[in-house]
Amino acid sequence: xxxxxxxxxxxxxxxxxxxxxxxxxxxxxxxxxxxxxxxxxxxxxxxxxxxxxxxxxxxxxxxxxxxxxxxxxxxxxxxxxxxxxxxxxxxxxxxxxxxxxxxxxxxxxxxxxxxxxxxxxxxxxxxxxxxxxxxxxxxxxxxxxxxxxxxxxxxxxxxxxxxxxxxxxxxxxxxxxxxxxxxxxxxxxxxxxxxxxxxxxxxxxxxxxxxxxxxxxxxxxxxxxxxxxxxxxxxxxxxxxxxxxxxxxxxx
Amino acid sequence: xxxxxxxxxxxxxxxxxxxxxxxxxxxxxxxxxxxxxxxxxxxxxxxxxxxxxxxxxxxxxxxxxxxxxxxxxxxxxxxxxxxxxxxxxxxxxxxxxxxxxxxxxxxxxxxxxxxxxxxxxxxxxxxxxxxxxxxxxxxxxxxxxxxxxxxxxxxxxxxxxxxxxxxxxxxxxxxxxxxxxxxxxxxxxxxxxxxxxxxxxxx
Numbered sequence: 001x002x003x004x005x006x007x008x009x010x011x012x013x014x015x016x017x018x019x020x021x022x023x024x025x026x027x028x029x030x031x032x033x034x035x036x037x038x039x040x041x042x043x044x045x046x047x048x049x050x051x052x053x054x055x056x057x058x059x060x061x062x063x064x065x066x067x068x069x070x071x072x073x074x075x076x077x078x079x080x081x082x083x084x085x086x087x088x089x090x091x092x093x094x095x096x097x098x099x100x101x102x103x104x105x106x107x108x109x110x111x112x113x114x115x116x117x118x119x120x121x122x123x124x125x126x127x128x129x130x131x132x133x134x135x136x137x138x139x140x141x142x143x144x145x146x147x148x149x150x151x152x153x154x155x156x157x158x159x160x161x162x163x164x165x166x167x168x169x170x171x172x173x174x175x176x177x178x179x180x181x182x183x184x185x186x187x188x189x190x191x192x193x194x195x196x197x198x199x200x201x202x203x204x205x206x207x208x209x210x211x212x213x214x215x216x217x218x219x220x221x222x223x224x225x226x227x228x229x230x231x232x233x234x235x236x237x238x239x240x241x242x243x244x245x246x247x248x249x250x251x252x
Numbered sequence: 253x254x255x256x257x258x259x260x261x262x263x264x265x266x267x268x269x270x271x272x273x274x275x276x277x278x279x280x281x282x283x284x285x286x287x288x289x290x291x292x293x294x295x296x297x298x299x300x301x302x303x304x305x306x307x308x309x310x311x312x313x314x315x316x317x318x319x320x321x322x323x324x325x326x327x328x329x330x331x332x333x334x335x336x337x338x339x340x341x342x343x344x345x346x347x348x349x350x351x352x353x354x355x356x357x358x359x360x361x362x363x364x365x366x367x368x369x370x371x372x373x374x375x376x377x378x379x380x381x382x383x384x385x386x387x388x389x390x391x392x393x394x395x396x397x398x399x400x401x402x403x404x405x406x407x408x409x410x411x412x413x414x415x416x417x418x419x420x421x422x423x424x425x426x427x428x429x430x431x432x433x434x435x436x437x438x439x440x441x442x443x444x445x446x447x448x449x450x451x452x453x454x455x
Contacts, residue, residue: 001371001372001416002363002367002369002370002371002397002417003369003370003371003394004369005368005369005370040441045369045370046369067265070265070266070269071269071272074270074273074438074439074440074441074442074444074445075396075439075440075441076396076398076436076439077266093263093265093298094264094265095265096263096265096266096269097263097265098263098266098298098398098436098439099298099398117300118300118302118303119261119299119300119303120261120298120299120300120303121298121299121300121303121332121400122300122366122400123298123366123368123398123399123400124298124299124398167366167368167400168366168368196364196365197364197365197366198364198366198368198369221364221368221369222368222369251370251394
């Protein structure tokens with residue numbers, strides 16, 4: 001049986017790992033390579049690395065950090081931030097990433113998803129979708145590091161992106177991000193029901209029970225967390241042991 | 253020297269990193285000379301079957317691979333690198349290398365496709381080679397998978413391990429000098445490294 005994944009996320013800027021609240025007020029969380037090695041040892045199922053200011057600063061991703069991180073981990077490693085072309089994606093893969101997340105670049109140019117999927121296979125293309133609730137049962141897609149409301153429904157964009165070739169969705173709720181009051185269950189469940197690719201739920205993990213909730217009620221395939229793990233409030237093993245006791249299949 | 257075949261696709265860097273960690277001499281190359289001289293070959297895989305075959309053909313690597321495999325050179329195919337060994341793939345209706353008889357089929361299941369994540373592999377310790385390949389790897393260990401398609405060999409006797417994802421599919425096969433895995437040993441943590449170590453000892 002396929003197991004549910006627990007994924008620590010390294011949000012990067014200027015070569016350092018940071019963690020914000022609702023995409024602002026960033027706090028330094030340390031060296032990416034050190035953290036990545038630590039999570040690999042602790043039993044993380046995968047790592048996600050997002051260069052969160054590559055798009056807003058209109059620059060390319062930090063390939064050197066990607067390479068050094070990849071050299072030091074033995075688990076899958078996904079990278080996103082500032083990907084605008086097949087060539088950008090190729091460079092990231094060449095430096096040791098296994099999957100690549102597209103966000104603003106794909107929203108502005110949806111053909112990017114199809115081009116990357118045709119070239120590298122859809123399993124390699126993650127749609128990173130940042131959403132915020134605008135009214136009851138309606139979430140909009142935000143781009144440019146969460147600063148721009150596109151006016152487009154998150155559900156519609158998720159469906160379109162999967163039809164275009166996205167193989168997985170990294171779904172971040174801006175509302176719950178960094179708030180540590182639990183994942184956005186409604187958003188996660190709604191997107192998960194509407195597409196047939198794996199979902200990684202992100203934003204809001206604050207206590208161990210939140211992980212159970214998002215797997216059980218949010219119907220997600222993977223859960224991502226940052227500050228909880230970076231600041232040592234929980235270890236990955238604690239989360240997995242808890243989930244196993246609650247009959248959620250995990251790899252221990 | 254192990255040559256990791258560069259066909260412009262795939263997570264070549266990940267495979268190289270793993271071999272480096274194990275202290276094994278390897279190189280990433282698309283040179284026909286290097287491939288001929290290599291002690292063993294690895295065809296890694298992240299990509300689509302259609303693009304994969306197109307790239308192999310454009311580089312003139314399809315024929316050389318078939319030759320080297322038929323001559324008996326140890327060969328490890330990973331994920332797409334396993335699928336490309338088959339006669340054909342449903343992915344883009346692609347004719348593949350045809351060194352293993354059978355088809356590559358798309359998952360048809362209520363489960364999400366692609367399969368992404370850690371899943372268990374059940375193996376049969378049928379002969380000494382298999383025993384050596386799975387040394388220090390407990391049965392039903394979890395390996396990392398990322399695939400929308402799976403291999404269906406005509407000759408079931410080459411299947412040494414299976415994994416369940418809606419169907420039981422062949423997650424590892426051994427045919428003479430060929431070892432091919434649907435999972436990614438280079439991404440499967442300590443267990444995956446052990447697997448690659450075991451394969452290197454076999455060659």
